Amino acid sequence: MIYELKKLFQRKELWIVLGLTLLAILLLVLRDRSSLADAGSNSQKTAAYYDYSPEEALPLIERELEQLGSSASDINSSHYHDWRVLYHMRDLAKDFISANKNDPNVIRQMYNEMNTADSDFARRDLAHAIKLYNRVRNYKLADASSMEYFLLLLEQGGYFHYLYLLVLCTMLSPLFSAEYESGMYQILFSSKKGKAGLFRKKICGGLLCVVLFAFLYTAFTFLLSWFWHGMNIRMLSAALQSSALFRNCPYALTFLDYALLVFAMRAVIGAFVLALTALVSCFCKKNVTVFVFSGITAAVPILIAKLFENVPAVQTVQNRLGIMQLSYLSNYLTEYNTVNVFGFPIGQFLLSVLCTCLLTAFLLSAAYAFWTRDTRHRRI
Amino acid sequence: MLQFKELTKQYGNFTALDRFTVDLESGIYALLGPNGAGKSTMMNILVGLIAPTNGCIYYDGTDISKMDDKFRDIIGYMPQYPGFYPNFTAMDLMRYMAQMKGIPRKDAEKRCLKLLESVNLTEKKDAKIGSFSGGMRQRLGLAQALINDPKILILDEPTAGLDPKERVRFRNMVRRLSDQITVIFCTHIVSDIETIAKEILLIHHGKLLKKAAIPELVEEMQGKVWEVLPDQDGIEHLLDEYPRSSLVSRNMQTAVRIVNDTKPHPDAVSCKPLLEDVYLYMFGDDAS
Amino acid sequence: MSRTAAAYQYEMKKLLFARKGWLILLCTVLLQIGIACFAKPYQYYSFDTQLYKEYAELYAGPYSKETERIIHASLVVSERLGEYKMEYEELSSEEMREQNQKMMLANLKTAALNEIQNKYAQLSACKEYAPEMTYDIEATEYFQKFGMNWAALIGMALLLPLLMLGDANCGMEQILFPTITGQKRITLAKLLTACSVSAALMLLCTLLQWGIFSVRWDFGTLAVPVQSLTGFGSCTIKSSISGCMILFGIIRILAAPAAALLLCLLSVLIRKEPAAITAWAVLIGCSAILASKISVFPVFSLYSALSGLSAAKTLSGVDTGFLIFFLLLKTGLLLCGTCAAAEKKK
16 A cells, blocks of 8 residues: 555646645635735725634724714715625624624524424434534634634635646546556566556555545645744634634534534545546546546536526535535534435535535446456366 | 767666667668567667767767757658558558658659559558558558668567568668668577678677678587587486577477587587577576 | 748648647637636626626716716615614524525625726726716626636647757657758758747637637726726826727737747757646746736736737736837847757757
8 A cells, every 4th residue: 555655646747736626726826815805805894803802892883883873874876885884794793702602592592493494304314413513502603713713724615626636636646547557457467466456556545645635735824824924723623603704613523623624524525536536447547647636526516516506405505515515614513404314304514524424435336347357167 | 971989878777778889880680689688778878869978879970869850851761560550541641751851742642652662552542451461560650660761770589470471571662771870670580680780789798799791600500509419318417507598399309509619519510600609609698 | 931931831831730730729729718608707706797787777877976986885884784683582483584585786886886986996096087088787707718828828738848859759860960951951941830829729719718808798998098997097008998908808818929939948958748738837927926916017928928918917018018028028038048059069
């Protein structure tokens, strides 16, 4: 297995691609930093209150709102934009403060709905949700302003999919095809371990490679956000709900848990791409062909998501199947989402991970079956 | 005349070619040496695929690096195990090479067909190269090398993969050409060298050891080639003690043929030397 | 015919037929048709398009101060609805549901009205170009689709490494380079093939895009200034929509050879197709990031040149001239650089 890893990492072009990837992540970090700053500077009002805590900012914002006008109809059109921004900031501050005081409104609403639910599943679903939210209510929230960059960088928006997929395909495409291109397959297939043993070794080596890359990618992003954006390390143990994005997250997770989940999901995606590459390699012997076909096949879920982004049914199916959607963890964790499985509520996230792993296992089995089809004994 | 003057090629600390100096007139020259001696390096420099670190090559007194197109117009090169486009037919490839070698279109078709006939590939001229055997590829490689009527023909292992009949055909073809052109070829098949080469260039560790005709080289080996018929234990002992030795069959028995300056065994008998003995004598320690 | 021209002819033939390049071109064309047929107009905010259409039809017409005042008043009313804060303890489930729905509707109206108000604010900012500019809901959003042409780029990514590395991979280089045509001419022929194929592919994909979009949507009047497009409010180019589309379409076609030469250079340096394609994609991505971060960078950026009409948002007339100049300079430098890299002997 170590030899398979060694063979992959001895390829000079892999290091070139890894170097460029890290450069791209670095530039993405710079881009996100400036775009966040730009979003702030679009409204001078937002920038002015950026460094205040919600408790400090709220009275100041309310005073400024009073100066502009007591209600919306009093505002003239030249100050309207500022009024809207301040109004929104006031709501955010109130939300944050009430969340800190464990505002029970959400849970109270759920209790009301549970009593009037018309199915067993709906009751079980709501009971499960209440249990989760109750657990989260006891979490101490903290000022998560230093973590916003961290969260943003972990997800990296639309560019992540394509960059990660491209690098994975580049890294994994020579796993099987290199043996054919160099002519070593004749020697390896006739060795004691044979085709089946070689396949197992390669898959293990590939998995290790994928996990290493996921770790490298996540760790580099983590280091950049700590070094470049001054992330407070102690905040890693704070509740994820401290961030505005995850305010309604029902799961008891810290920021560190979230980072580990992101790393794990990237490894799962990498395993899926590995399985796909293994299957494609059974039919294509050239490096570039494996790269193209596995890249296209892995990109199909992304393309479908883009093409049908306004079709809710397609989005629902995609979210349940997971695969590339797993890289957008925030879609799964920002709200309570379950799927009805024989009358029991199963978290959509868990279902997605399960589906992806099952699909990966299926692809690996199919690849193994095709790979070893010549070596199986036939009954005469 | 082709002149190599102090031709040197270094890769870091490793010297692939070390002040290689030789003059070649028209005729057939065989490059003989063990693997890694510098034969392919010399050929690659001659055809322009790699640049020398030092020294130069002159053709009729002109530096070939300054001749550029004009020199490439007069060379034909056949590499070892030529790779062709698998989706091209043999005729497609010949036409393409004719175009690349500047043969006018009206002459190209006829010349291509003639050359394919001379290498016995006429029946396969419309077949895809991907379906060719190794021997057929070699023949096609030879045909494309001859397409521009070169004055200098460079062949790297030209008969590898050919059956005996094809090897004889190749030798006859090259022999007919050799009166007007310079042919440089490298091969490990001694019988090819013996039958057609005018002179042999012995290369080792990048240096030219010797340039001589076959009779002269063989003559130098007189009194240095021995054969002895030992018992079974004696065979192993002799093979270990004399690295430049080989086992041969004599009258249903196994004899040991040894190349050595002095008589290696009391029962050893002096024999007529062959070209293979020259090879063992010059490169025997590496060869074993 | 000169040797380079003969070599060029054969390189085209090898690429398109011997290496099945025609299949890749066909797939690219089909991909472009698919993208154009499935493309939807870009929407800046998630809001109810039906509501948006209703309001837009209400306020459609030439720009006027009165219209802007009416929109603002409607917006204020809508925002007030959203101010309502519920106290769940006092309401039953049914009442809670009703309140939720009212709030949702208020939010949707607000979003739609905001978008229309933004539109009028944009028009008012650039009314100096056309005082009688009209507001046209249908003809604005799909122009965002005339940006980066992904199909052409994917086609180039699949074709060009084949062109540059195909001979080396099958061992033909050592047979071709010692011929009288020589390494220099063959390399030049390959690069010219790369430029012509990429430019032709980009032109074909652009024409397909325009053709399919013109069938799917009514372009409306293209003679209005380009500033009437959403997101183009700060564009300082004095040109109509049609003028900008043609200009930046031509720039995109000119940028295709530059992108092709970059890919050829990477192929020659890295010598492995997958790594070259990935490196190329990453470098173009880096160019995009730098163009968005550094204000002076867009004129130097290959990404801006490939972006088509989207590039007009941030460029002035003078910037566009510089963009073309630097693009041609880049193409020349890449051509020389790739030739030098390919001819570098061991």
